[in-house]
Amino acid sequence: MKKYRILCMALALVMGLAVLAGCGPQATQSTTIKIGGIGPLTGGAATYGTSVANAAKLAVEEINALGGLQFELNFQDDEHDAEKSVNAYNTLKDWGMQVLCGTVTTTPGVAVSAEAYADRIFTLTPSASSPKVVEGKDNIFQLCFTDPNQGIASAQYIAEASLGTKIAVIYNNADAYSTGIYEKFASEAKDKNFTIVNVTTFTDDTATDFNVQLSEARNAGADLIFLPIYYQPASLILTQADAMGYKPKFFGVDGMDGILTMENFNTELAEGVMLLTPFAPDAGDEKTVAFVNKYKERFGETPNQFAADGYDVIYAIYEAGKKAGIKGDMSAKDICDKLIKVFTSSDFSVDGLTGENMTWSTSGEVSKAPKGMVIENGVYVGMQSGK
Amino acid sequence: MSFLSYLISGISLGSIYAIIALGYTMVYGIAKMLNFAHGDVIMVGGYMSFMATSYMGWSPVASVFLAMAVCTLLGIIIERLAYKPLRNATSLAVLITAIGVSYFLQNIALLIWSSNPKSFTSIVSFDSLRLFDGQLIISSVTLVTIAACIVIVCGLTAIVRYSKIGKAMRAVSEDKEAAQLMGIDINQTISVTFAIGSGLAAVAGVLLCSAYPLLMPTVGAMPGIKAFTAAVFGGIGSIPGAMLGGILLGVIEILGKAYISTELSDAIVFSVLIIVLLVRPTGLLGKKISEKV
Numbered sequence: 070m071k072k073y074r075i076l077c078m079a080l081a082l083v084m085g086l087a088v089l090a091g092c093g094p095q096a097t098q099s100t101t102i103k104i105g106g107i108g109p110l111t112g113g114a115a116t117y118g119t120s121v122a123n124a125a126k127l128a129v130e131e132i133n134a135l136g137g138l139q140f141e142l143n144f145q146d147d148e149h150d151a152e153k154s155v156n157a158y159n160t161l162k163d164w165g166m167q168v169l170c171g172t173v174t175t176t177p178g179v180a181v182s183a184e185a186y187a188d189r190i191f192t193l194t195p196s197a198s199s200p201k202v203v204e205g206k207d208n209i210f211q212l213c214f215t216d217p218n219q220g221i222a223s224a225q226y227i228a229e230a231s232l233g234t235k236i237a238v239i240y241n242n243a244d245a246y247s248t249g250i251y252e253k254f255a256s257e258a259k260d261k262n263f264t265i266v267n268v269t270t271f272t273d274d275t276a277t278d279f280n281v282q283l284s285e286a287r288n289a290g291a292d293l294i295f296l297p298i299y300y301q302p303a304s305l306i307l308t309q310a311d312a313m314g315y316k317p318k319f320f321g322v323d324g325m326d327g328i329l330t331m332e333n334f335n336t337e338l339a340e341g342v343m344l345l346t347p348f349a350p351d352a353g354d355e356k357t358v359a360f361v362n363k364y365k366e367r368f369g370e371t372p373n374q375f376a377a378d379g380y381d382v383i384y385a386i387y388e389a390g391k392k393a394g395i396k397g398d399m400s401a402k403d404i405c406d407k408l409i410k411v412f413t414s415s416d417f418s419v420d421g422l423t424g425e426n427m428t429w430s431t432s433g434e435v436s437k438a439p440k441g442m443v444i445e446n447g448v449y450v451g452m453q454s455g456k
Numbered sequence: 457m458s459f460l461s462y463l464i465s466g467i468s469l470g471s472i473y474a475i476i477a478l479g480y481t482m483v484y485g486i487a488k489m490l491n492f493a494h495g496d497v498i499m500v501g502g503y504m505s506f507m508a509t510s511y512m513g514w515s516p517v518a519s520v521f522l523a524m525a526v527c528t529l530l531g532i533i534i535e536r537l538a539y540k541p542l543r544n545a546t547s548l549a550v551l552i553t554a555i556g557v558s559y560f561l562q563n564i565a566l567l568i569w570s571s572n573p574k575s576f577t578s579i580v581s582f583d584s585l586r587l588f589d590g591q592l593i594i595s596s597v598t599l600v601t602i603a604a605c606i607v608i609v610c611g612l613t614a615i616v617r618y619s620k621i622g623k624a625m626r627a628v629s630e631d632k633e634a635a636q637l638m639g640i641d642i643n644q645t646i647s648v649t650f651a652i653g654s655g656l657a658a659v660a661g662v663l664l665c666s667a668y669p670l671l672m673p674t675v676g677a678m679p680g681i682k683a684f685t686a687a688v689f690g691g692i693g694s695i696p697g698a699m700l701g702g703i704l705l706g707v708i709e710i711l712g713k714a715y716i717s718t719e720l721s722d723a724i725v726f727s728v729l730i731i732v733l734l735v736r737p738t739g740l741l742g743k744k745i746s747e748k749v
Binding site for chain 1 (some may be wrong): 458461462465470506510570571572573574575576577584593595597667668669671672678679709710713714717718721722
C-alpha cells in the first residue's frame with residue numbers, strides 16, 4: 070500500500086508540474102493573437118473547409134504584413150463531424166487559442182459553439198448558418214446569413230427579379246439546414262407575386278431517384294424549382310431533369326456552391342442555375358478583384374463563397390480587435406468581452422468581400438445584402454435584377 | 457401517361473435492385489450466409505469503371521469488363537480471407553465478419569478516392585427513347601438496365617440449371633455433406649458463387665452510377681440494403697424470386713413516392729415487406745422448408 074501512496078504522490082507532482090509548464094510560455098507570449106480555425110479539410114464537405122482555411126491563411130498573412138496587430142492561425146480538420154469538431158476545439162484550446170474562426174459547417178457548429186460559450190472564447194463562424202449556432206450565446210457571431218434568412222432572402226429575390234410565377238420546391242426533409250430554409254421560404258412566399266405549386270421531399274437514404282419529384286413539378290407547371298439543398302443531390306436533380314427533357318429554372322442557396330468544382334461533373338448541366346450567395350468572384354470592385362487574383366495565384370482555383378467568408382472573418386476580427394485594443398497577452402476571456410462590446414456596438418461595421426456595411430445584432434446574426442448569381446459558361450456571374 | 461413514366465422509372469430502379477439481389481440470393485442459396493459486403497463491392501465496381509473511363513480514357517464497355525474483372529477477383533479474395541476460415545463457425549460470426557468487410561471496403565475507398573463526390577459519366581451514350589410525341593421519355597440507361605437485368609437472370613438460370621458447376625451449386629445448396637461425399641469440391645463451388653455474385657455487383661454498380669451519377673464511398677450501402685430486402689421479399693435463395701422482389705420493390709418505391717407521399721416512400725416499401733413476410737414467411741417465391749427439430 071505504501072508503495073502506491075508514493076507512486077500517487079509522484080504522479081500528482083508530475084501532473085502539477087505539467088500544469089505549471091503549460092502556463093509558463095503562454096504568460097510570456099509576444100503580442101500575437103492565436104486564432105483557431107475548425108472546418109472539414111477532408112471528407113464530403115472538404116471543399117468548404119479548405120476554402121475557408123486557405124482564405125483565412127491569406128488574410129492572416131496580409132494582416133501580419135501590415136505590422137500592428139499580429140495573428141497566428143491554426144486550422145484543424147473536423148471532417149464535418151460534431152464529435153471530431155469538439156476534439157479539434159480541445160486541441161486548439163490546449164494550443165492556447167484566444168479567438169475562434171469556426172466552425173465551417175452547421176452540425177459541428179452547434180456542438181462547438183456550446184463549448185466556446187462555456188469557455189468564453191470569442192467565436193465568429195464563417196458559414197455555420199443555423200440559428201442554433203448563435204442562439205442564447207452572447208459570444209458567438211455569424212458572418213453568413215442564418216438559414217431562415219436565406220429562405221426569406223430567396224423568396225424576396227425571386228419576387229423582385231420576377232424570376233418565375235409558379236415555383237416548385239424539392240428539399241431534404243431529413244436535414245435541418247434544408248428544412249429551415251424551406252419553411253421560411255414558404256411563409257415568406259405567401260404574399261409574393263408567385264405561387265408555390267408543388268413541394269416534394271427526399272431524405273439522405275432516398276437521394277438517388279428524383280424522377281417523381283421532377284415529374285410532379287413539371288405536371289404542376291412549375292417554371293422555377295427552388296432547391297434549398299447541398300450540391301451533391303442537386304447534381305443528380307440537374308442530370309435527371311436533363312435526361313427527361315425538363316428545363317425549368319433552378320434556384321439554389323449557398324449549399325449549391327461547390328457544384329462547379331465537383332470532379333467530372335458536366336458543368337453544362339448547371340448552365341443557367343441561379344443561386345443566392347453573398348459573394349461574386351467576378352464582381353468588378355477593387356477588393357474582390359485583388360482577392361480573387363491573389364487566391365487564384367496561390368491556390369490555383371477560383372475562390373468560392375466560403376473562401377470569401379473565411380477571409381472576411383479574419384478581417385472582421387482584425388477590425389474589431391484594433392478598435393477594442395486587444396493584445397496577445399490578454400486572456401481569451403478578456404479578449405472575448407472586449408470583442409463582444411465592439412461587435413454589438415452600433416458604430417461598428419465591416420466592409421468585406423461578402424457585403425458592405427456588415428453589422429451584427431446582439432443575438433450574433435449578421436445583416437448584409439445578398440447577391441444573386443447565375444452560372445454562365447461554367448462560372449458564376451453576378452445576376453442582373455429583372456433578368 | 458405519368459403513371460406509365462413512373463412505372464418505367466420503378467422498373468428501372470427495380471432492375472438495379474434485382475441485379476444486386478441476385479448476388480445476395482446466390483451466395484445465400486449456396487453458402488447459407490448473408491454477404492453484407494455485397495453493397496460495397498458495387499461501389500468498388502463503380503469506382504473502377506469511373507477510373508478507367510475518366511483517368512485512363514478507356515471506352516465505357518471496356519471499363520465495365522475491367523470493373524467486372526476487379527470485382528470478381530475482389531469477391532474471391534474476400535471469400536478466401538474472410539469467410540473461408542469461418543466455414544464451420546456459427547452463422548452469427550460470419551454475419552459479423554461480413555459487416556466488418558463492408559466497413560473495411562468503405563474505409564479503404566475513403567482513403568483511396570476520398571469522400572469528395574465524383575460525377576459518373578453514364579456508360580450509355582445513345583439518345584433517350586421518345587414515345588407518344590415526346591410525352592413519354594425513356595432514358596437510354598433505363599433501357600440498358602432493364603435489358604441487362606433480363607439477360608443476367610436468363611443467363612444465371614441457364615448456368616444453374618444446365619452447366620456442371622450449376623449442378624454442383626445446386627447439390628451444395630441441397631446438402632453440403634452429401635455433395636462432398638459425392639466428390640464435389642465445396643470450396644471451389646462457393647468461390648465460383650462469390651465470383652459470379654461479385655461480377656454481377658460490378659455490373660450493378662456501373663448501372664447504378666449511370667442512372668444516378670453520384671459516386672461516393674457510401675454509394676453502395678443503401679442500395680445494398682434495399683436489394684437484400686428485395687431478395688428476402690422474393691424468397692432468398694431463389695433466382696426468379698430475387699428478380700421479382702427487386703422489380704416489385706423498385707416499383708413500389710417509385711409509385712409510393714408518386715401517389716402517396718415522397719416523405720414516406722421508404723416506410724411504404726418496408727411496410728409492404730413486413731406484410732408479405734407475415735403472410736408468406738419464406739418470401740414470394742421461396743421454398744417452404746420444414747425445420748427438423
